[in-house]
Amino acid sequence: MYRHADHLPADTVLRGFDLCIVGAGAAGIAMAQRLANTSLQVLLLVSGAPGDKREPAAARQSLYAGTTGEFLRKVDPDFLQRSRLNMYGGTTNHFGFWARPLDAADMLARPGYRDVGWPISADELAPYYAAAHEFGRFGPVNYDDMTFWQRVLYARCFDALPGDKLHGAIMRAQYEENLHDFQVQFRDQLRDAPNIHVLFNAHLLTIDSDEARSHVGGLQCATLVNGEAGTRFEVRARQYVLACGGIENVRLLQLSGGLGNNARDMLGRGFMLHPLLTNAARVTFEQPIASEIRNFFREQQIRLKAPTTPAGDYLHMATPLVNPELVFEYLVFNAWGMLAPTHQTLLDERIGNFRIILYFSDDGKEAIVNLNWEQLPDENSRITLNPALRDPVFGQPAAHVDWRLNEADKRSAVRALGLSLDYLRARGGAGVKMITDVGGAAESWTFPPAAGALETGDHHMGALRMSASPDAGLVDANSRLHSVDNLYIAGSAVFPTGGYANPTLTIVALSLRLADHLRGL
């Protein structure tokens, strides 16, 4: 059911909830949807309004003001405002839901390169990827079924050659707004569920905990009225989940006196992005690349009809859908192929995982190489509070994000490009022209506005790392803060490693898993 915090008398204490989820982007909405019509009384705090779509209200977005370190300022001076949306549906309103699960190997420590891994296995996450696929209407989790993909893309990847270090892999995307704007897709379900209380215009300011800082007693919240701080109110629940995005989750813990920090002072450290070189190099080929190979790398709309029996197969619909309404009857999403390293390549090269997307010219004689790769969690890459800058509404210290690319990250990118260009040379790529300068220190790479500039990739990961032991991270395998018995984190801040896959499918999978855990399943 819907409620509006604007209507609350000042200093109201809202109580009687089993669970309070703060934040309604992909993570918060996935949890609330999973918990709809269960026995749990759930309060979903939404910093936004029921009709929010595309653009946030300016005053609410101003709460995301902050400062960045020198390196990040060179890459993207507007990073904190551009890469987040403070509204119902969250940053998720920005995107086309490019999706792919993490590779199983991404979740393991990689000896000789990084000792960090996940405290949960890919097998444990697998059923939740399937559920996340249903949530995003992506059909079967069959990324490795190349026979299927070659059939539906009318394509084949480059033929394998002895000694190949890369192989073809599949990405999907969902551009249908009514599906990827989750506040729209699940609107009726959340509004109509008797146990889900969606409270709009509800902004969390700080989290109250007991003296030992091991138990949350309540949340201090406020409304925002005509661009100014409005009514204050408090929320009390048995358990709490922060689902406010990969930077704001950290800031809220820091605003609450460093709640959940561990003995190694890791709160906010290890912040990672998926750095991106959109136009890293141009490759020209001796012979035009065959159209069926270009088809593999070309983004295409895929239309599947779900099986009518449990044992049935997905039916591929070859003709485009004329009637847009049919998007709800069929599974309609986009898919395309790319190149990724084999696991052995990562072990041999001791580098981060990566993907190469190829954009071919129409005549097949030229391709632009697009690289996106995995960073090492580096404790100097971190989020802190900047007491010198306060948000313009509630006057709380803003976030300061000091994102770093260290030597290992740089080496990963240089090797990833080297391996990819070798792969293309072996297929007739005769001329290679680097557009990005990846020589020298990261500070001397190509920066905006030059062509081939480094981009941030916009995936905010790692600053509240999940770990088996409290010494190695902030949250446990169930996403609960190690040191607080009733506070959980949803979102990509808990990722100990990031692979190269866009994070939101994994965010949704982890959120659905957390919802099941909180239900005691």
Ligand SMILES: Cc1cc2nc3c(=O)[nH]c(=O)nc-3n(C[C@H](O)[C@H](O)[C@H](O)COP(=O)(O)OP(=O)(O)OC[C@H]3O[C@@H](n4cnc5c(N)ncnc54)[C@H](O)[C@@H]3O)c2cc1C
């Ligand atoms: C341009 C762009 C394109 C992207 N494309 C993709 C893509 O194709 N695929 C992909 O996987 N990822 C993509 N991403 C990343 C993706 O958007 C995020 O991973 C995802 O939206 C994170 O979801 P979330 O629920 O954790 O956070 P958010 O969606 O940011 O939600 C956080 C919510 O918390 C609310 N909130 C914040 N502070 C408070 C507070 N104090 N009190 C109450 N509520 C609060 C916010 O209003 C918001 O509703 C893209 C990002 C950008 C910027």
